[in-house]
Amino acid sequence: MGVSFGEILWSFKKPRQQGSWIAFSVLWLCSIPLSVHAESAHAEEDIPLEARKVKDGTEVHAVTQKNEPGSFSQWVEGITVHGQVEGGIIANPARPEDGLNFGSLLTDHANQAQLNQMTLTIAKDLDPQLNKDYQLGFDIQLLYGSDARYFHLLGMDTNMITQRYQLIPSEAYLTGHLPWLTEGGVDVKAGIMTAIMGVEGLDPTTRPFYSLAYTSNYSVPFEHLGILTTFHVDETFDVVTGIDSGNQTTIGSGDNNGEPAGYFGVTLNNLAGGDLTIVQLSRIGPENPTRTFGPRANSAMRYWNDIDVTYKLSEEATLTGEVNYLHDEGLRADVYSFVGFMAYKLDPELTFNLRTELYRDNTGAFVSNFQTNTGYTRALRGISVPSVSAPPTTYGALTLGLTYKPDLGHFSDVFSLFEIRPEIRFDRSLNGTRPFNASRNAGQFTFGGDAVIGF
Template sequence: MKVQKRKLSLIFLAVTCIISSVGNAHAAINLFAAQPGASEFEQWWRSITLAGRIDGGIMANPARPDNGINFGDFIGDHANQVQLNQFALTLARAIDTTSNDYSFGFTLEASYGSDSRYYHLLGISDRAFNARYQIIPSHAQVDAHLPWLTKLGIDMHAGILQAPMGPEAFDPNARPFYTFSYTGQYSVPFQHIGMMTTIHVTPMIDVLTGIDTGNQTTFGNSDNNNKPAGYAGIALNNLADGKLTITELSRFGPEDSRLVLGREANSAMRFWNDILAVYKVTPTITVTGEFNYLHDDGLRADTESFVSYLSWNFAKNFTFNYRGEIYRDNTGQMVVNFLTNEGYMNGIAGRSTPTESAPPTTYGAMTLGVTYRTSLAKDLGYFAIRPEIRFDRSLNGTTPFNDERNSGMFTFGGDAMIGF
C-alpha cells in the first residue's frame, strides 16, 4: 500500500510540475527570441524549441487476473493500476523539408515512465533501472534536408530513432488510443540506432530506405546477433484529389538472438511487411486500413493481421475513435506478455525471463474511445483525456486471457495528457 501511495505521489508531483511549466510557456518554447537582422547562424540556433508532455493512465479489468496482467497489452499491462506512462522533454530544431537548399536540425528527447520498459536499446539504457518506471533516450538524432538526387531533395535522420513502421507511435499524441493494437506491439519494430532517408522523387512519390543495427539493439555484445537490418518502401501521396495516402514499408534482416539460435541467428531472416492507407472522407472523418505480414526464419513463425481505424471529429475538441483488428499468431510465439520489469529487453537479448503466452491463436479486438483535447489557454499548452473500452477475444477457441481462464477479455480505462 505504501508503494502504491508513493507512485501516486510521484504522478501528482509530475503533473504539478508540468502544469507549472505550461502556465509560463507556449506550446513549444522558443529558447531564444528571434532578433531583427540576425545572421543565418543566429536564426538557426534561435529556432531551437523545448517541449514537454506527461501521460498517465489505467486499464481496468473486472476479471482481476491473479497475476495482475492484461494479456496482450504492453502499455496498460498492469490491470487496475494507475501508472505514469511518460514524462518526456524534447529539445529540437526542425528542418525545412520543402527547402531548395540545405536545412539541418536535431531531435533530443528523454522519457521517464512505465512505457520506457519496452523502448530500450540494448547496451544503452536497458540495465539502468529494474523498477516499473524507467528512463530512455527516445530520440537522439541529427536531421537534414539535402538538395540531392531529385528536385525535391532528400530528408535524412541518423542516430537513435523511433521505428517508422505502422500508425501507432511511442508519442501518445501521435496515436488514437492509450492501448496499442496487437500489430503495433508484436509485428512492427520499436526503436533503432541507424539512419532513415526519404527521397522525394515527385510530389506524389517518396522512396523510403534505412539501415540499422537491428530492432532495439546497438553494437558488439549489445547486438543480439552480428548482422544489420534495413528498410525499403514507397509512399504515394496526394492521391484521390489529395484525400488518400498509401505507404508500403518492408523491413528485412536477422532479429533473433545468438543466445537462442547460436550461429543461425546471423542468417535467420525476419521479414516485416506493412501497408498503410489513410483516406480523408470529409474534413472531419478519416478512415485508415493497415495490413501486416511478418515471417521469422529462425523461429519458424508467422503473423498476419488487418487493422481498421475510424476517426470522427464530431464536435469542437471532441473526436470519436474506432479500431478493429484481426491478428493471427500462427505459432503462439509472438503474442507474449513479460512478467518482470526487465523481461521485455531480456527477451530481445535472448536471456531467460518469465513470460505468459498462448497457443496458436487468432485474436479479434475492438476498441472504442473519445478524445477530448483543448488548449489550457490561448497559445499555451494542451490537455487531453482519452477514455476507451476494449474487447479482446480468441476466435479459434483458445483461452489466453485472465490467467488462461477465458477466451475473451473486457478492459476499460484510458489516459490523460498534459504538455507544452
C-alpha cells in the same frame, strides 16, 4: 555474380567498417556550407529597409536583419523545448491472478494507474519551405515512465533503472536536408530514433487510443540505432531506405546477433485531391539472439511488411487501414493482421474513435506478456524470463473511444496540449483458445483511458 541485400547490410558490420556510420555523419556535416556571420560584421547596406515610419516629426527606420540561407541564424532559429506527460489506467473486471491484461505491453498492468511517460524534447525541425537549401536539425528526447521498459536499446541503457518506471533516450539523432537530384531533395536521419513502421507510435498524441493494437505491440519494431533516408522524388512519391543494427540493438556487445537490418519502402502523398495517403514499408534482417539460436541467428531472416492507407472521407471522418505480415525464419513463425481505424470529429473539441483488428499468431511465438520489469529486454538478449504466452491463436479486438481536447484559452500560455482519452475494449480468441485473464477465459473486457498534458 549479383550482390544480395543481406551482403550489402553485412558490409556495414565488418570490423574494418564498423565506424562507417560515424564517418558518414562527419562527411555529411562537413559537406554543408555553413557561413557564420557575427552581427557586427554586417555592413549597413546588408540590412534592408523594411518600413519607414514618422513619429513626432522624426523618421524611424524599422529594419530586419537578413537571414540568408547558410547564415548562422538559420541554423539556430527554430530550436524548441517541449515537455509532455501521459498517465492512465486500464481496468479489468475479471481481476486476473497475474495482474496482467494479456496481449498488451504498454498497458499491461490491470487495475493500476501508472505514469506511462514523461518526456523532455529539444529539437530543431527541418523547414519544408527551404527544400532548395542545405539544412541541419536535431532531436533529443528523454523519456521516463513505464513505457520505457519496452523501448530500450541493448547495450545502452537496459540496466540504468530496473523498477517499473525507467529512463531512456528515446530519440537522439541528427537530421539533414540535402537539395540533391530533385526539387524535394533528400532528408537524412542518423542516430537513435523510434521505428517508422506502423500506424500507432510511441508518442501518445499521434495515435487515437491509450491501448495499442496487437499489430503495434508485436508485429512492428520499436527503436533503432542507424541511418534513415527519405528521397522526395516529387510531390507525390517518396522513397524510404535505411540501415540499422536491428530492432532495439546497438553495436558490439549491444547487438544480439552479428548482422544489421534495413528498411525499404515508398510513400504516396496527396492522392485523390490530397485526401489519400499510402505508406508501404518492408524490413529485412535477422532479429533473433545468438545466445538462443547459435550461429544460425545470423542468417535466419525476419521479414516485416506493413501497408497503411489513410483516406479523409469528409471534413469530419477519416478512415485508416493497416495490413501487416511478418515471417521469421529462425522461429519458423508467421504473423498476419488487419487493423481498421475510424475517427469522426463530433465537434472541434471531441472526436469519436473506433478500432477493429483481426490478428493471427500462427505459432504462438509472438503474443506474450512479461512478468518482470526487465523481462522484455532480457528476452531480446536470449535470456529465459518468466512470461505468459498462448497457443496458436486468432485474435479479434474492438476498441471504442473518445478524444477530448478542449480549447485551453488563457492556459495556452503555459500548456500547449491537454487531452483525455477514455476507451472500452473487447478482445476474444476466435479459434477456441483461452489466453486471457491468466489463461481462464476466451475473451477479455477492459476499460479506462489516459490523459496527456503538453507544455
